Amino acid sequence: MRWSQLFTKTRREVSSSEAAANARLLIQAGYIHKEMAGVYAYLPLGKRVLDKIANIVRQEMNGIGGLEVQMTVLQPKELWQKTGRWDDNKIDNWFKTRLKNGSELGVGLTHEEPIVDAVGEYLKSYKDLPLLIYQIQNKFRNELRAKSGLLRGREFVMKDMYSFAASPRQHDEIYQTVLEAYGRVYARLGIGEITFRTFADGGIFTDKFSDEFQTISPVGEDTILVDRSKKVAVNQEIMRSPGLAKLGLNTDSMENARGVEVGNTFHLETKYTDALGVNFTDAEGKQQPVYMGCYGIGISRLMGLLAEHFADDKGLSWPDGVAPFKVHLLSLGQDKKIIEAADGLYDLFNSKQVEVFYDDRPARPGEKLADSELLGIPHRLVVGHRFLQDGRFEYAARRDLSKAGLLTEEQIFATIL
RNA sequence: CGGGAUGUGGCGCAGCUUGGUAGCGCACACGGCUGGGGGCCGUGGGGUCGCAGGUUCAAAUCCUGUCAUCCCGACCA
Numbered sequence: 001m002r003w004s005q006l007f008t009k010t011r012r013e014v015s016s017s018e019a020a021a022n023a024r025l026l027i028q029a030g031y032i033h034k035e036m037a038g039v040y041a042y043l044p045l046g047k048r049v050l051d052k053i054a055n056i057v058r059q060e061m062n063g064i065g066g067l068e069v070q071m072t073v074l075q076p077k078e079l080w081q082k083t084g085r086w087d088d089n090k091i092d093n094w095f096k097t098r099l100k101n102g103s104e105l106g107v108g109l110t111h112e113e114p115i116v117d118a119v120g121e122y123l124k125s126y127k128d129l130p131l132l133i134y135q136i137q138n139k140f141r142n143e144l145r146a147k148s149g150l151l152r153g154r155e156f157v158m159k160d161m162y163s164f165a166a167s168p169r170q171h172d173e174i175y176q177t178v179l180e181a182y183g184r185v186y187a188r189l190g191i192g193e194i195t196f197r198t199f200a201d202g203g204i205f206t207d208k209f210s211d212e213f214q215t216i217s218p219v220g221e222d223t224i225l226v227d228r229s230k231k232v233a234v235n236q237e238i239m240r241s242p243g244l245a246k247l248g249l250n251t252d253s254m255e256n257a258r259g260v261e262v263g264n265t266f267h268l269e270t271k272y273t274d275a276l277g278v279n280f281t282d283a284e285g286k287q288q289p290v291y292m293g294c295y296g297i298g299i300s301r302l303m304g305l306l307a308e309h310f311a312d313d314k315g316l317s318w319p320d321g322v323a324p325f326k327v328h329l330l331s332l333g334q335d336k337k338i339i340e341a342a343d344g345l346y347d348l349f350n351s352k353q354v355e356v357f358y359d360d361r362p363a364r365p366g367e368k369l370a371d372s373e374l375l376g377i378p379h380r381l382v383v384g385h386r387f388l389q390d391g392r393f394e395y396a397a398r399r400d401l402s403k404a405g406l407l408t409e410e411q412i413f414a415t416i417l
Numbered sequence: 418c419g420g421g422a423u424g425u426g427g428c429g430c431a432g433c434u435u436g437g438u439a440g441c442g443c444a445c446a447c448g449g450c451u452g453g454g455g456g457c458c459g460u461g462g463g464g465u466c467g468c469a470g471g472u473u474c475a476a477a478u479c480c481u482g483u484c485a486u487c488c489c490g491a492c493c494a
Contacts, residue, residue: 012443012455013429017486037486091494110494144418144492152493203494221493332453366454384453 003359008043010371022308023149025316029374038146038154048324054136054299056188056321057159060181066132066161071114075106079113083275093142107140112272112294115162120278126166130174134161148219150304157299164290171291178295182213182263190319191215196233198224199247206267214259219308222261225254260305268292316376317398328377330359330368332384342383354417379416
């Protein structure tokens with residue numbers, strides 16, 4: 001993509017009414033647009049990052065047999081009444097609306113009921129199990145207080161997966177598989193080292209703990225205790241839980257930290273399947289209950305976390321896997337030979353399917369260089385006066401601008417791509 | 418939802434205390450000079466001062482209400 005085709009611009013200043021560093025950076029760089037508190041639109045660059053994150057999650061979920069679906073945002077009241085969750089005292093952060101005829105509807109904040117309802121139509125035999133179904137969609141929660149930019153919104157992008165198993169044992173196997181896939185997701189996002197499986201409150205359906213994935217960050221909302229050697233953590237909320245002792249952790253010696261919850265997996269037992277009448281026939285012809293788990297990853301929250309974590313005083317600095325483009329190409333100067341060389345390199349990248357962002361604006365060098373650092377694309381190539389001298393391009397990695405070097409066209413493709 | 422703060426061209430801000438012609442920077446448009454770290458000069462367009470009442474000869478400024486935004490807390494099944 002050429003910058004001249006892009007409608008967004010970077011800015012020098014960001015509204016003081018946006019305090020969160022992640023949102024300020026993303027707004028300054030033109031990745032997102034704030035619609036209202038806790039509600040952000042994703043502009044071309046931001047949409048690319050969001051999709052990159054979603055695709056990493058998608059690949060890992062597909063890799064363990066997950067089947068992607070798209071569920072509805074509008075949900076019928078009757079379905080939720082069957083599980084007792086329509087009541088505002090049970091779930092108080094729903095957006096609800098009405099049909100013209102007066103019927104009440106829910107605006108999707110989670111999809112256990114609709115998923116079970118839909119899957120139940122097909123799930124009849126032990127031969128149909130296990131099942132892993134997931135969705136990557138916008139979800140809506142009427143938070144009393146949105147905060148921290150993309151970290152806690154009222155409309156957000158979430159991956160939710162739901163597992164269906166024929167027995168507690170089969171459920172545990174699936175659950176373990178999902179945990180491993182989650183670990184791969186965070187590793188690919190570049191936050192594997194600072195993200196910990198964290199024991200947390202399991203919710204009202206089970207006496208088991210749930211597992212959160214907490215990424216250590218000063219902007220985290222949760223307080224956790226971390227054991228780096230065992231690569232696990234404990235949410236402070238379960239410090240007084242009777243089950244804590246069984247974990248075999250010495251919480252006295254664990255490190256206190258703030259964490260951003262970037263994932264959460266629950267054991268749902270048979271709560272939803274029972275309530276919605278979904279069961280299966282076993283090999284002996286008997287009806288048996290279906291054991292469920294649910295597994296969330298906040299896609300847009302991850303984008304906020306990554307923006308916040310991978311940044312310095314010059315701007316964003318995306319990990320390779322989620323950057324909107326791999327290469328930031330920019331021409332400095334209006335010399336025809338420079339423009340021609342930059343155009344040629346741009347075409348070459350495109351022909352080799354290398355994702356390239358080409359700053360072809362007739363702007364001043366300082367502005368273009370500063371913008372490249374703000375946008376945070378991992379690899380920068382400058383076509384400038386050095387090219388006129390000896391035909392080489394100036395290369396710098398966003399993470400290490402001090403180690404800039406000169407490369408020939410061949411070296412570019414041999415060393416950095 | 419409790420407490421605190423803030424709303425002035427697209428963005429960042431000043432003006433408000435002590436009421437009297439709405440201003441600066443950035444951005445934008447045009448012209449010129451520049452050309453490796455957000456450069457310079459000139460010209461121009463764009464604002465019912467969040468909204469609604471009230472006080473006053475007169476309100477961005479004072480009063481009341483309301484909406485929005487941010488922060489702290491509570492909440493986050």
